[in-house]
Amino acid sequence: MFDWLQHFADWLIYSLFGLTHGSKVGDALNFFVFDTIKIFILLGLVTFVMGIVNSYFPIDRVRNFLTKRNWYGLDYFLASFFGTITPFCSCSSVPLFIGFVKGGIPLGVTLAFLISSPLVDAVSVAMFIGMFGWKTTIVYVISGIVLSMIAGYILGKLNLEHLLTDWVKKILENKQIADEEFEAEKKTFFQRLPEIGKEALGIVKGVSLYILIGIAIGGLMHGFIPTGFFEEYISKENPFAVPIAVILGVPMYSNAAGVLPVMQVLVQKGIPLGTAIAFSMAVVGLSIPEGLLLKKVMSTKMLFIFFGVVTACIIISGYLFNLIL
Amino acid sequence: MKKQVKVLGPGCAKCKTTYNNVLEAVKQLGIEADVTKIEDIEEMMKYNVLTTPVLMVDDVIKIKGRVADINEIKTLLTA
Numbered sequence: 001m002f003d004w005l006q007h008f009a010d011w012l013i014y015s016l017f018g019l020t021h022g023s024k025v026g027d028a029l030n031f032f033v034f035d036t037i038k039i040f041i042l043l044g045l046v047t048f049v050m051g052i053v054n055s056y057f058p059i060d061r062v063r064n065f066l067t068k069r070n071w072y073g074l075d076y077f078l079a080s081f082f083g084t085i086t087p088f089c090s091c092s093s094v095p096l097f098i099g100f101v102k103g104g105i106p107l108g109v110t111l112a113f114l115i116s117s118p119l120v121d122a123v124s125v126a127m128f129i130g131m132f133g134w135k136t137t138i139v140y141v142i143s144g145i146v147l148s149m150i151a152g153y154i155l156g157k158l159n160l161e162h163l164l165t166d167w168v169k170k171i172l173e174n175k176q177i178a179d180e181e182f183e184a185e186k187k188t189f190f191q192r193l194p195e196i197g198k199e200a201l202g203i204v205k206g207v208s209l210y211i212l213i214g215i216a217i218g219g220l221m222h223g224f225i226p227t228g229f230f231e232e233y234i235s236k237e238n239p240f241a242v243p244i245a246v247i248l249g250v251p252m253y254s255n256a257a258g259v260l261p262v263m264q265v266l267v268q269k270g271i272p273l274g275t276a277i278a279f280s281m282a283v284v285g286l287s288i289p290e291g292l293l294l295k296k297v298m299s300t301k302m303l304f305i306f307f308g309v310v311t312a313c314i315i316i317s318g319y320l321f322n323l324i325l
Numbered sequence: 326m327k328k329q330v331k332v333l334g335p336g337c338a339k340c341k342t343t344y345n346n347v348l349e350a351v352k353q354l355g356i357e358a359d360v361t362k363i364e365d366i367e368e369m370m371k372y373n374v375l376t377t378p379v380l381m382v383d384d385v386i387k388i389k390g391r392v393a394d395i396n397e398i399k400t401l402l403t404a
Contacts, residue, residue, distance in 0.1 A: 058390075059375045059376055059390065060375060063375065089337060089339060089376070089377070090337070091334065091335045091336070091337035091339070091340065091377055092375070092376045092377050092390070094335065094366050095335075095366065095369060095370065095374050095375055095376065095377055096375050096376065098366075098370050099370075099373070099374070099375040100375075102370075167367055171370070199391060202391070202392065293335070296366055
């Protein structure tokens with residue numbers, strides 16, 4: 001699919017700039033040009049396609065969909081699934097949380113949405129395709145959804161409502177099933193396109209700096225760390241590698257755009273793919289800034305339970321990835 | 326009549342951009358408007374929003390969950 005791009009990168013670096021094929025600088029630049037352009041093309045495509053889906057299923061509609069009837073457990077799947085197509089901004093997480101529980105959506109289902117939304121989104125999908133290929137991407141998306149469902153379900157069963165902050169409890173007492181009808185925008189497909197395009201462009205712009213820095217760091221590591229360097233320390237046989245990687249990743253705050261280019265190089269240098277994915281999930285899914293935001297709605301105890309359950313689920317999936325990938 | 330413009334958002338980059346765009350739009354149009362920024366989440370929830378930033382003109386939600394550019398805001402303000 002990207003042969004033409006490799007030809008272009010070769011032509012640009014080796015012919016136009018006249019750098020020697022096989023030299024360190026030449027190869028590093030070639031790698032940088034090829035990877036950057038490839039990622040931006042993929043990112044543009046995926047955000048645009050997801051933008052189309054999201055245009056027909058905006059968040060208000062998803063909420064009404066989930067409140068309208070009893071889904072008998074299927075709501076965990078629906079929440080996790082719609083979480084993936086909804087572009088996520090961490091500062092929306094609190095309004096979203098309140099809006100969901102106020103509308104009568106169970107706490108566990110709301111949390112499932114909140115977990116899957118940052119974990120699997122257009123940016124992480126595009127980055128995974130570009131860095132690790134289709135197979136790994138599919139495994140990542142499916143496990144991201146399953147993980148959100150399971151973590152949400154466990155958290156729901158723990159009956160944590162009494163651990164919410166007081167003002168949220170007050171809102172819950174007065175909750176009403178959202179009565180406002182969702183007004184679907186009556187626009188044709190082609191009328192929607194400009195707005196979707198603008199939105200996609202905004203997302204790409206927003207992460208472009210992360211991508212450039214990520215790929216640049218990746219490129220440097222590519223040149224300086226010897227292949228197989230990590231195998232000595234982090235091998236599949238070391239049972240502690242996955243939990244340590246995940247626990248290191250949880251407090252970190254970055255998005256898939258910054259982490260995955262570095263992960264790709266680490267995998268080439270001998271870190272098991274499953275461990276790398278689990279680490280990325282921890283970085284992207286949970287972070288200290290997100291925890292601070294959620295403190296507005298959760299008591300510290302509930303926050304620890306929330307982070308604990310999600311962390312445990314990520315660790316378990318890390319082991320599973322290492323088994324199947 | 327003076328327009329009442331409210332920007333709802335807990336202070337993330339997108340919310341700040343929206344707020345600045347509103348100020349710029351008001352300036353370019355040369356109209357008088359009360360522009361307020363609502364950052365307190367409890368206050369925000371009274372308006373029943375799900376995604377931020379939200380742009381309200383005269384207490385009607387016009388745009389939610391995305392940054393509105395200056396031209397778009399100008400159209401909203403002159404409508």
